[in-house]
Amino acid sequence: MITPGLLYLSGALLLFLPITNRIKYIMSFLITAGALIVTFYLIPGYSLELDFLKYTLVPFKVDNISKLTGLIFAVGGMAAVIYSINLCSLSNLRLIFVFIGSALTVVFAGDLFTLYVFWELMTISSSFIIIMASDVTKKTGYFYFLVQLVGGLSLLWGIFLQYSATGNLSLHAIEAGLPFFMIAIAIKLAFVGFHTWLPLVYSKAPFYVAVVLSIYTTKVGVYVMFRLLSGINILAYAGLISALFGVVMALRQKQVLRLLSYSIIIQVGYMIMGISIGTEEGTTGAIFHLVNHILYKTVLFMAVGVVIYTTGKDSFENLGVMGRKLPLTSIATLVAFLGIAGVPFFNGYMSKTIIKDALHEPLLKWGLDLMSFGTSLIFLKFIYYAFFKKSTINIDKKPAISMQFGLGFLTVFMIVIGINPFLLENLTTINLGINYFDKKHLLSGIQPFLWSIAAFILLKKYVVKNYQRLLYYDGYRKMAKLFVATGYKLSNYHDGKLNRYLVWATSTLIVLLLLLMF
Amino acid sequence: MVIPYVVVIILFSLGIYTVISKKNLIKMVIGFTIVESSLILLLILIGYKPSGTAPILDRQYEIVVDPIPQALALTTIIIGGSVTAVMLALVIKIYKRYGTLNVDELRKLRG
Amino acid sequence: MSKINERLKKLHTIALVVALAVFLLVVVYEIHNLDNNSKRYLSEHYISEGVRETGAINLVTSVLYDYRAFDTLGEATVILTAAAILSLLVPVSKATMLGTKFSIIVYQTTKFSIPFLAVLGVHLIFFGHLSPGGGFVGGVVLSIIPILLTITYGVEFSESKLKPAKKKLVEDIGAIGFILLGLLGVVTGSNFLANGQANFGPGNTGELISAGLIPYLNVMIGIKVGAGLAIIFNSLIKEK
């Protein structure tokens, strides 16, 4: 059976052949569409076994949730590849294929070994996408790779602890090494304290890279958290804290891409909360939210990308071109905005409702409302700049057809899900029994949005104000300095004096003798 | 029978001391030859049997010393000699290049 | 401050060496406590059966060229390596050694002693399996001839008489010959470097042509060592 991940990975290999542009387009389209179709026709319950080293691995295992996640990943992959096919170099296209392929494999992984291998492959390929993308992203890529590697290694260590405690590598409840799994996922999810890579990468890297990365990186973290760590109630508060932090930070940004990246942190907060509740309602809500989030956040990134492509910068002022010159982009942006704000009849509303229903503690419910309020406030700023504020900036060039095509493709999905929220439930054959369009849900869904409009109008000058950059404590830099200084000191001991080396050697002999004798 | 061994140990330690503490390259090489000599002495000692004769059996002898250590000693001498020769060649080269025999001035490689 | 540091460093070295010596003393003491003179099956076998098995009266030779001939191949390789390194490190340009003028007595004595040295060396090599001596010792004695020439008449004369290329060739031939002689064992269906085992026969023990391949191996090692040492010496002295 052909797995969608394998399809993408072999696509990356096929791109090594000497090909012309036209073949490149056709091949990319065939692969992405093929992966989507293959994923759509996967039968839940199917699994594949493989003997590797002395383990029996399950590199491919389908169930409802993984199928849904795989589907949205495939849709996002198709949109992203179409969107960026004209922008990126061939080598980066290969890397993007590897990246999407390994993300899809992680989703269908049935054991920890496969999970780890493709998790790490995602890290490698995404780092190289960033490093190869442009000249200003070298250091960013370096930092990103190191941070992600820490996550990957702590996942690996967790896997080892789990393996030595239970003796198998199956992908079920974690019994040992929980903190290490948590660190791994926290880094992938850009949890507060581990979040610095996310705004840095998404704002520095070229926009098409940000589009591709934003679809998979954090979402894979969410999916793996769902697989491994669901039902740890205390994490719901952590998700809340992370999201509120995201709100505060997002409000202070000057760059649109940074704002979008902090808003990812907020959205991931919803998913963390849903997963930590652990009930079927909660986890399903989280996964549905993942689907919705991929749709609207990708559209937003793509729209900002169009703005950057046409005007060359991503400051708020430049967003102004959207309302006047880019009709399709502005429609898509509006749909995405209403979705992310959780307005009824748009796609974000349904998953937020499910998560809210799943929560029972009043504090968390309140927090959720606050988060929704914050989200809409942030995006009101976005919309304000895009449509209401006068700007004089003109577009330099027309957006490419492929970009608009990718954008429109996802917008259609958003509208469909918004109008028919039961679509996802039907697709996964899960019945949650929530009536999305009764009065109670509608009211509680629309409330934060209305409040935020009021707040925006009242506090406009604070929200729209340009904040200075915060001075914050960068622990990673300190650690790096310590690392380099230690190495420098050690290196200074190697001053070329042979006598010194010989004395080291003889001392070692004596120490060895002493150790062995006593 | 212990005293010859003590001599071997003293020689060995002296050689090692010379190698690790002397600054002059030639002296370091001499240290190695001292170590080598002590090892050859050790080889001869362990093959020794009281009132034994050399292992050349052109007549009948009661006690013959162990021939293996002697063969090993020969090998050791050859190897030690070769190593010393190579070391000396390098010392000559170094003297030509650096103009000194002080080991502390061989410091182009560091870090 | 630095003086104290120096002192401390020196003390450290001395302490290290003393500690090493103490440990080695412990070893000797422990060995002394053991009674392990009985554990010499191997050498007892060599002593009682060596002459019969290999045909060489000189047991050291029989060990070197028969029982443990593979070691000898290794050390022959070591000399060859050393010679190769030295000839590599030597500058291409002709260099002169520190020229010392000797009196005529020295020149004449050298000339006079060279034939004797040659005879002695050759004797040591050929009678290696019968009397004290052998390829190594003989080779060293042979190598004294070029060394003496070099010292008394200078490098140029010595090298005009015995060309470095020739010496190198002789050395290589010695090494190759050793291996080829070893392969004779393989050819006759036995193992590499087989002698006594391959029925080359001990012959009449005590005669020159006896002990199978040992004398020939001796010759090979003799010319190899002689040439190798001569190359090494000349290379060292050629350096300015």
Next chain:
Amino acid sequence: MEAAVWVIILPLLTAFFLGISKLYFKKILFPLVTGSAIIYLYLLISVSTNSYPPKVYSVGGWGLLGINLMVDPFAAMFLLIIAILFLPVILFSLKYIKIDKHDYFILTYLMIGGIAGMVLTADLFNLYVFLEVTSLSSCALVAIKKTDKAIEGAFKYLIMSTLGSFFILLATILTYHLAGTLNMAEIALEFKELPFKLKSILMALFVFGYALKIGLIPLHAWLPDAYEDSPIPYNVLSSGLVMKAAVYALIRVLYIIFGIDFLSESGMLAIGVFWGVITFIIAHLLAFQQTNLNRLLAYSSIAQIAYITIGLFVGTDGGLIGGSFHILNHAIMKGTLFLVIGIFYYSLSAINIKDIKGLGYQFPIISFTFVVASLSIVGLPPFNGFITKWLIIEAALEAGFGYAAFFILVGTFLSLTYYLKVIVTLYTKTEKKIVIKDPGLSLRLPTIFLGSLCIVFGIVPSLPLSLINKIPQFLLDHSEYIRILLGG
């Protein structure tokens, strides 16, 4: 098992014939070198595939009276490494080396002969002799460029390695004194009754001697110096074979002569693992500081060999398999890295990190090979370095060395810091550099061949593992090895 002895004498014979050809027929260098390398490849493969069950070859036909060669899976694995590395490196050197070509090949063949001898011999003194052949010729290869740095590095190397050799020799002599024989199997039997203290000291001498040649910190100082200005194909052989041969000999001596029971009883296993951990942490820290790529790779070699040491000192089946497999993998990965650096040095004389800026766009395939090999050496999937790191960590955890397993992961992170630095520099755009000499296919092909092995062994590790899995039964439990060796 005639081929076993040919494995040792063929390189020696080639070296001797090269000596003659240097004097009289300079033209035959190429056919002689390549022909012998190809025959050698065939020999190595035929010997290593015939290694199970282990076979004994008695030199001179003397059985236990003389010197024996033994081909067991551990030796076969090592011969396999020689087989993989040797022909590519020889082909690479044929174009790369311009000056002193004959001497270079003579010394290389002598070195390979010495290594093969160390690997196959089952005799303690013979091991020492071949060790000397190896280290002397290896030292000469360091000096072969005759620059200041080369000479200095060679001198430091020679001094340190001779110090080690003398301790090994001392231990060998004492062993003979105590056991009355030099055959490893017989020594192992005799050693069973020796007092504990005596064995400990002897073991310490052996371990120290070999550790000096392996380059465990703080005995490593000669190693980066020796790598800095030596011919790069030699560096491949040095990090892939010479250092590994010392590891191999140490493990042979410890596991066969002393036996696993004594090792764990005396705490040697714990010391070895701890030493390994210290070594790779410090080596990674130091590697980050380097600007010269040769030195950087040298420090990385020290660290990788520390991983091998940990694997082999864990003292379980899994550890031995992981450690031995890492010997193979590290040889391949480091070989690839060095060869890539060699190509850069050959064509642009670039040896510092800043010199290779932007070469990723100028040499796309070669640079890609470099990236693959460096990710592999860092230990990331799906390359071969990951497989062995997984095996080693798993073994260390199983044997109760949890801290070592954890620090291996820390080390993975540390090693990425500097490899990524190099990669990023490689892919930073600058103006096009002028290529002095075109590397051509004969430099590129060996590099790409080794690089592709990184991927192949990562995806299909069962290829070498089918051989490596048999190692522990003749090494961990030495009685089987002893039985076969004594049985002739």
